[in-house]
Amino acid sequence: MKQQNVLEISGLDVSLPTGDRILSGVDLAIGGGRILGVIGESGAGKSMIGACIADTLPDALAVSAGSIEFDGLPLGSMTRATRRDLLGRDIGFIPQEPMTALNPALTIGQQFGSHLARIGFRWPKERKERTIQLLEDVHLPRSRELLSHYPHQLSGGMLQRVLIAMAFASNPKLVVADEPTTALDVTIQARVAELIARMVETHGASVLFITHDLCLAADLCDEVAVLYAGRIVESGAAETIIGSPAHPYSRCLSLATPTLSGPPRPLLTLPGTMPSALERSVMAGCELAPRCPVAEMRCHTDKPLLASTTTGHRSACHFPERVSAIQAPAEEPQAAAREPGPDVVLRAEGLAKTYIARDWIGRMRRVEALRGLDFEVREGEFVGVVGESGSGKSTLTKLILGLEDVTTGRLDAAGFAGSDRSAATLRALRAQVQLVFQDPQSALNPRRSIGSLVTQSLEVRAERPSRAARSAIARDLLAKVLLPPDVIDRFPDQLSGGQKQRVNIARALCSNPRLLVADEIVSGLDVSVQAQILELLKALREEAAISLLLISHDLAVVRHICDRTVVMFRGEIVEQGPVEEVFGNPRHDYTRALVAAAQGGTSLRKTMSQSQ
Amino acid sequence: MPVFAVVSMLVFLALRVLPVDPAQMSLPPSATIEQVEAKRIEMGLTKPVWEQYAVWLGSAVRGDFGESAQYRMPTSTLVLQRLPATIELATCALAFAIVFGVAMGLLIFAARGTVLASAGMVVTSVIMALPDFLLALLFILLLGVLMPLFPVNGRLAPGLSVPDLTGFLLVDTLAAGEPRLFLNALSHMALPVLALGLAFSPAIIRVLHSSLVATYQQSYIRQARLRGLSDRSILFGQALKNAILPVVVLVGTQFGGLFGGTLLVELIFSYPGLGNLMLRAMQTVDLNVIMAVALIYCATTLIFNSLADAGVYLLNPRLRS
Numbered sequence: 043m044k045q046q047n048v049l050e051i052s053g054l055d056v057s058l059p060t061g062d063r064i065l066s067g068v069d070l071a072i073g074g075g076r077i078l079g080v081i082g083e084s085g086a087g088k089s090m091i092g093a094c095i096a097d098t099l100p101d102a103l104a105v106s107a108g109s110i111e112f113d114g115l116p117l118g119s120m121t122r123a124t125r126r127d128l129l130g131r132d133i134g135f136i137p138q139e140p141m142t143a144l145n146p147a148l149t150i151g152q153q154f155g156s157h158l159a160r161i162g163f164r165w166p167k168e169r170k171e172r173t174i175q176l177l178e179d180v181h182l183p184r185s186r187e188l189l190s191h192y193p194h195q196l197s198g199g200m201l202q203r204v205l206i207a208m209a210f211a212s213n214p215k216l217v218v219a220d221e222p223t224t225a226l227d228v229t230i231q232a233r234v235a236e237l238i239a240r241m242v243e244t245h246g247a248s249v250l251f252i253t254h255d256l257c258l259a260a261d262l263c264d265e266v267a268v269l270y271a272g273r274i275v276e277s278g279a280a281e282t283i284i285g286s287p288a289h290p291y292s293r294c295l296s297l298a299t300p301t302l303s304g305p306p307r308p309l310l311t312l313p314g315t316m317p318s319a320l321e322r323s324v325m326a327g328c329e330l331a332p333r334c335p336v337a338e339m340r341c342h343t344d345k346p347l348l349a350s351t352t353t354g355h356r357s358a359c360h361f362p363e364r365v366s367a368i369q370a371p372a373e374e375p376q377a378a379a380r381e382p383g384p385d386v387v388l389r390a391e392g393l394a395k396t397y398i399a400r401d402w403i404g405r406m407r408r409v410e411a412l413r414g415l416d417f418e419v420r421e422g423e424f425v426g427v428v429g430e431s432g433s434g435k436s437t438l439t440k441l442i443l444g445l446e447d448v449t450t451g452r453l454d455a456a457g458f459a460g461s462d463r464s465a466a467t468l469r470a471l472r473a474q475v476q477l478v479f480q481d482p483q484s485a486l487n488p489r490r491s492i493g494s495l496v497t498q499s500l501e502v503r504a505e506r507p508s509r510a511a512r513s514a515i516a517r518d519l520l521a522k523v524l525l526p527p528d529v530i531d532r533f534p535d536q537l538s539g540g541q542k543q544r545v546n547i548a549r550a551l552c553s554n555p556r557l558l559v560a561d562e563i564v565s566g567l568d569v570s571v572q573a574q575i576l577e578l579l580k581a582l583r584e585e586a587a588i589s590l591l592l593i594s595h596d597l598a599v600v601r602h603i604c605d606r607t608v609v610m611f612r613g614e615i616v617e618q619g620p621v622e623e624v625f626g627n628p629r630h631d632y633t634r635a636l637v638a639a640a641q642g643g644t645s646l647r648k649t650m651s652q653s654q
Numbered sequence: 655m656p657v658f659a660v661v662s663m664l665v666f667l668a669l670r671v672l673p674v675d676p677a678q679m680s681l682p683p684s685a686t687i688e689q690v691e692a693k694r695i696e697m698g699l700t701k702p703v704w705e706q707y708a709v710w711l712g713s714a715v716r717g718d719f720g721e722s723a724q725y726r727m728p729t730s731t732l733v734l735q736r737l738p739a740t741i742e743l744a745t746c747a748l749a750f751a752i753v754f755g756v757a758m759g760l761l762i763f764a765a766r767g768t769v770l771a772s773a774g775m776v777v778t779s780v781i782m783a784l785p786d787f788l789l790a791l792l793f794i795l796l797l798g799v800l801m802p803l804f805p806v807n808g809r810l811a812p813g814l815s816v817p818d819l820t821g822f823l824l825v826d827t828l829a830a831g832e833p834r835l836f837l838n839a840l841s842h843m844a845l846p847v848l849a850l851g852l853a854f855s856p857a858i859i860r861v862l863h864s865s866l867v868a869t870y871q872q873s874y875i876r877q878a879r880l881r882g883l884s885d886r887s888i889l890f891g892q893a894l895k896n897a898i899l900p901v902v903v904l905v906g907t908q909f910g911g912l913f914g915g916t917l918l919v920e921l922i923f924s925y926p927g928l929g930n931l932m933l934r935a936m937q938t939v940d941l942n943v944i945m946a947v948a949l950i951y952c953a954t955t956l957i958f959n960s961l962a963d964a965g966v967y968l969l970n971p972r973l974r975s
Contacts, residue, residue, distance in 0.1 A: 096880055130882030143877040146972060147895040156891055157881050192971040208881065 046114055047071045048215050048248040049078075049095070054108035056090050056099065056272075062319040064103060065090050065272045069348070070250075072216070072265075077242060077249040079263035079280060081256060081295075083568035084539075085316050087272040088252045092218045095133065095250075097125045113215055131161055134209030134247070136219040136238070140201035140226075144193040150204055151189030154211075161212040176207040179244075180237060199230035203237065210241045217242075220252045227430040228595050232639040235262050254568060256296055260284045268292050271316050271329035274348060278355030288357035290334050290365055297370045298573035300602035302625055302640050308580075309573040309602065310370045315538050328359070336364040382605065383421030387557045387589040388442065388475075390415045392451035393460075395437050411437040412613045415451070419557065422583060424590040426600030426621065428636065429610035435593045438610075439561055442591070443477055444468045456556050473499075476550035480562040482542035486534040493530035496520065496548045519548040522585070523578060540571035544578065551582075557589045564599060576603050597640045601625055609633045661952045662714070665945055666707050674939045675699075680723045710945075720942035724934070729942045732931065733950065738821025739809060740920070740927035743846055744913050744954075746824075750851030751912070752905065755858025756898075762859065763866045764889065778856045786853035787918040793845045794922070804844045807924050811838055846923045854912045861904050865897040872896075899966055906962015910955035 049072045056065040065087045072078045082088040093099045094110060095117070110117045113132070117125060129135070137143040145153055151173060158169040170189065177185035180203040193201060202222060209217050219238060223231040239262055242249055253259050259266050260280050267277040268291060276289035287293040297310035312333045322329055331341040340360055351362045359365070393415040399407045412434045419425045429435050440446045442455050444463055453460030456474035458467055479485040486495055493516040500507055500515070507515065516530055523544040534542055543563060550558055560579075564572040580603055582588055594600050600607050601621045609617040609624065609632065616630040628634045677693040678685070685693075694700055698709055713720070719729035762774040784792070798806035805811065809823055816826045816835055824843075827836035869875065870893060878892045920929030928947055935943035967973050 098876070098879065126879075126882055126884075128882070129880055135877070135880040137873060137877050137880075139873060142873045145874045145878070145892050145896070147970065148892070149971075156883065156887065160881070160883060160887075194972050205877075 047073050047111075048113055049250065050111040051091070051094075052109055052111075054091075054094065054110065055106045056087070056094060056103055057106040058102060058319060059104075060320075062323045063106070063272055064319050065094075066322075068108070068269075068272075068274055070267055070274070070277075072248045072250060074215075074248055075242065075246050076265065077239070077251055077263045079251045079253060079259035079266040080269055081253060081259050081266060082269035083254055083295075083316060083570060085271075085318070086269040088254075088269050089220055092135070092220050092250065092252060095216075095218060096129060096135065097122065130157065130214075131212050132215050134212065134214040134217040136202070136206055136209050136217060136222045138221040138224055140205055141193075141198050143205055144201060146193055148192070149189065150191050150193070150196070154189075154204070154208060157208055157211060172211075176211055177204065180204070180207045180241070182207075198226050199234060202226060202230075202234050206234070206237060206241060210245050210247065213245050214247055216250065217247050218250045218252070221254065222251075223258065224254070228597070229430065229635055229639040231258075238262070256284060256292075256299055256569070268295075271322055272319065273329060273358065275330070275359070276355055276357045277348070278353070282353060283355065286353045287365055288351040288353050288355040288362040289359050290336055290368060291330050293365045293368045294335070295569055297368065298570050300573075300576070300596075300598035302598045302601055302637065306373075306602070306622075308371050308373055309577055310368070311574045311577050312570045315540070315571075335368050336361060382423035383587070385421040386418050386454070387421055387423075387456055388419040388591065389454040390417055390451065391453075392416065393438075393441065393448060393453050394450045395434075395441060395446070396449045410613055412441070415615055417608050417615060417618055419589050419591055421556070422587045422589060423606065424579075424583065424592065424604040426592045426594055426604035426607040427610060428594060428597055428600055428607060430595060432612070433610040434613040435610060436561070437613075439477065439559055439593060442557075442559055443475060444471050473553040474555050475557045475559065476553065476555040478543075478546050478550050478558060478560045478563050481566060482539055482546055482563075483534070485546055486542060488534050490533070491530070492516075492520070492532050492534070492537070492545055495534070495545060497552055498549065499552050515552070516548075519551055520545075522551060522582070523548040538571075539567055540574055543567065543571075543575055547575075547578070547582075551586070551588075554586075555588065557591065559591045559593070561593045562595065563592075565594065565596065572599070579603055597625055597636060609636070657956060658949075658952065662711065662945075662949055663707060665948045666710060667703065669941050669944060670703055670706070672939070672941075674941075676723070676941055679939060679941075680721075714949075719946040722935075722940050722943050724938045724940045724943070729946045732943065733928070733946050735821070736926065736928045736931045737950065739823070739925065740913075740916050740929060742822050742824060743843065743850070743920070743925065743927060744916055746843055746847045747850035747854065747912060747916075748905070748909065750847055751854035751858060754851065755855035756862060756901070758855065759859045759862030759866070759901075760889070760894075763863050764885075766867075774859075778859050781852060782856035782860075784853065786850050786912075786915040787922060789853050790846065790849035790919050790922045793849055797845060805842050806845060807842075809839060809842050809926060810835070811842075814838060846919050846925060850912055850915050850919055853915065854908070857904055857908060858901055862897060862901050865900045866893060869893045869897040895969065899969055902962050902965045902969065906958050906960075906965070909958040910951070913951060913954050 049070065051068055051070040054065055054068040055063055057063045068091065070078060070080070070091070080088050080091060090099065090103070094105055099105070105118070112128065144150070151170070154173040155166070155169045158172055163169045163172055173189060174185045177188060182188060182200060182203050196204070222238065223234050226234060235258060238249065241247070251259065251263055260283065263280040265278065266280045266283045267274050268283070268289065269275070270291045276283065276287065276292050278288070283292060284296050287296065294310055294312050298312065300309060314333045317325060317329055327342040327344055328334070328337070328346050331337045334341065344360070346358045346360045348356045348358045351357045393412060394410070395412040397409040397411055399409050415438070427435055427438065441448055441453055441460055444460065447463055448460045455471060458471045490498070493513055496516045496519050497512040500512055513530065517527055520527060520530060525541060525544050525548070529537065529541070534545070537545065564575050567575065576599065579590065583590070592600060592604055604621050606619060607621045607624050608615055609630065611632045617624055617628065617633045624633060625637055628637050675690070677697055677699055678690050681690060681693055698706055717730055721727065722729050722732050725732055758774065758778070762771045765771040765774070794806045797803045810816070814835060816823065816830055816832065819826045819829055823839040824836065827839055875888060875893060878888050883892070916927060917929035917932060919925070920927045921933055928950065931943065932947045934940070935947065
């Protein structure tokens with residue numbers, strides 16, 4: 043007898059009041075105890091699926107067709123109250139950002155207690171014992187003490203464990219996990235994913251695992267569905283979806299993802315962006331067609347439907363057999379042989395930074411943020427600084443940019459000593475050393491046009507160029523970062539995240555700096571956009587002889603574009619050297635842990651690199 | 655403390671530049687110029703202003719604010735007689751404002767999106783536009799004259815009296831075991847409390863409402879909903895403790911306004927408190943009394959500011975660690 047699916051979504055449409063569809067014809071099914079991964083980039087509509095299940099769609103959106111059956115019962119025919127009653131009891135949710143998902147004014151014990159009270163634990167003593175036990179189940183140390191702690195006293199990883207324990211507390215049939223590891227440090231990510239897998243085993247729950255991370259999905263899930271522009275373009279067993287994808291989009295995504303193993307190769311960049319709900323409404327053919335490397339006439343006029351392929355997947359493509367022909371561009375020969383120049387752009391010798399912190403009664407405490415750093419960045423060299431939160435990466439950035447003074451040691455940035463913090467020196471330093479921020483959105487003043495943002499630094503110069511000259515410079519800079527010339531008069535809100543980050547890079551290039559400091563500049567971006575930015579940075583190196591200090595938590599990204607890497611742990615450099623050497627043969631325990639975490643410890647990632 | 659020193663200095667200087675002569679004021683109009691001069695020397699008015707201030711401050715910290723020129727008795731005794739009445743009035747008004755304001759804020763928020771909520775908001779705006787003394791006059795007209803439900807004069811009906819224990823009538827009447835007197839005192843307080851409290855409540859309603867709206871956009875509220883908590887337990891168990899913080903700050907920083915409002919409201923209701931004392935003192939240029947009462951207003955504001963800081967500190971665990 044065929045076992046009943048815990049969740050069965052068929053033909054689900056979610057629409058705006060205008061009729062434009064955010065999700066169209068989504069079919070998903072999860073069997074008992076299985077993990078289904080839904081992979082998609084931002085804007086694909088993947089979070090909407092969870093919102094449909096929870097009945098928490100934003101006001102403007104509504105389910106316009108299709109059905110969701112939970113445990114054999116159609117959710118659409120239930121009253122709001124009944125549906126709400128399912129939440130937390132039969133359906134658990136693990137959020138994306140554990141740091142904000144717990145109430146800051148209540149203790150862990152209070153919040154866990156109110157959840158247990160709701161699911162039927164009547165006595166406070168019973169609730170307390172059960173909470174402690176559940177917290178122990180997710181490997182939280184000293185769980186009894188945690189009860190009286192407030193969320194801000196716990197790390198992100200610990201909070202996510204608390205939330206996972208809460209989600210599984212009622213032995214739910216289904217758990218919806220929306221990007222549960224994205225906001226966590228690399229080494230924590232793997233452990234949290236592992237924990238979810240183990241909880242599924244012990245509690246027998248089914249999981250809808252929403253993620254943008256192909257490799258993570260491949261590691262953790264039984265089945266996978268790839269979502270593009272509100273439509274499922276491919277679904278099938280997780281093991282083969284990366285090894286032998288049957289849809290061009292899946293293939294392109296995996297070719298756009300930098301890897302830690304296998305030979306280094308350039309990333310495939312998909313042109314353009316995902317069409318919005320409004321744009322999709324007027325597309326007659328496949329939504330991917332304008333960006334697809336193997337599309338032809340028929341793809342633009344005729345929408346492909348999900349159909350079984352020879353690889354055992356279901357793929358919405360007219361030409362699934364062409365997918366394997368999609369290849370990443372070949373490496374340009376001179377790029378591989380490139381040597382850094384003789385000049386040293388950035389040098390740190392015994393660099394240390396100590397902060398004096400004061401607590402509320404004024405007691406002083408010394409915090410050693412950086413200790414004895416020795417490293418250098420040569421002309422035209424790309425160096426990646428990796429490390430987790432608290433490793434001192436941000437402090438290093440502040441010192442390099444002269445935002446704070448050096449406690450001991452030497453720091454030479456573009457020929458300026460870090461100890462000289464006079465206004466004139468700092469001004470000269472900042473023409474030579476530029477920073478690009480992590481969040482492309484908040485770094486741009488929304489009231490300035492792109493053209494004026496890009497050349498803003500020229501406005502404060504003594505010999506300030508004329509308006510016409512500035513706009514000519516802006517056009518040059520925008521061309522350098524491959525943005526179309528017509529963005530010059532637009533405003534930041536009219537650009538996508540990737541385009542905004544290009545504007546930020548163009549802006550940093552305005553003063554012809556020798557060193558670019560890039561703080562996690564691709565971590566907020568989707569895989570395909572990340573590939574575009576990384577390839578852009580590589581191209582800039584060929585052209586402008588610029589040096590880059592890339593601060594990142596993503597080892598694969600660092601491996602992809604950097605020559606050397608510096609691994610930081612608790613304010614110290616634990617290892618440094620050429621990327622292939624450090625990541626291929628890590629010596630320090632911490633580097634090993636980082637590499638292991640990034641590889642996910644499974645064979646699937648190897649399959650991925652072999653297939654390419 | 656430094657704030658206190660600066661304020662007292664400012665008030666002292668302001669009163670010394672007034673074109674009145676305290677010496678002359680403290681003598682009968684028939685006094686000769688020689689007598690006034692002698693009095694000036696006796697009162698230390700011929701010394702430099704800063705020295706006068708030092709002398710005044712010296713006795714003030716010992717609780718001696720000099721003699722009231724009008725009442726011919728120590729200012730401190732006078733002030734202490736009147737203080738309880740005003741404290742009683744302001745406390746009751748504040749309690750009413752908080753209870754009414756928080757309840758209305760919650761109601762309007764819970765009814766969000768409905769006609770009821772918009773109506774509540776309109777009413778709130780109307781009350782906000784009416785100052786406390788205007789509300790006082792309106793209530794006298796409506797509930798004192800047209801529909802005489804409450805007395806509009808003094809603290810007790812004429813002829814009644816209570817043994818003076820604490821000066822707080824509500825306390826004294828209960829201590830004397832006189833529930834009838836207690837109710838009489840209460841009904842005398844009803845209208846002034848209503849006027850002062852109602853005038854203060856729109857700010858609370860507004861701040862609590864917008865703070866709740868902001869709190870509901872936080873992801874922990876969304877997560878609480880995904881755990882299936884009911885609307886009621888999300889509002890009271892999760893949101894309120896966070897959303898109330900701006901209200902605590904508001905009450906602490908704006909209480910001075912309510913306390914100052916007693917000045918006119920006491921006048922309107924012939925309520926024998928500090929406000930009436932202050933107004934009399936101003937009319938008769940009773941400098942020592944004006945100084946003392948001004949300092950009490952200042953101290954009250956400062957005390958409530960610190961109380962609000964302490965409240966926020968207690969309610970917000972992030973500040974504690």
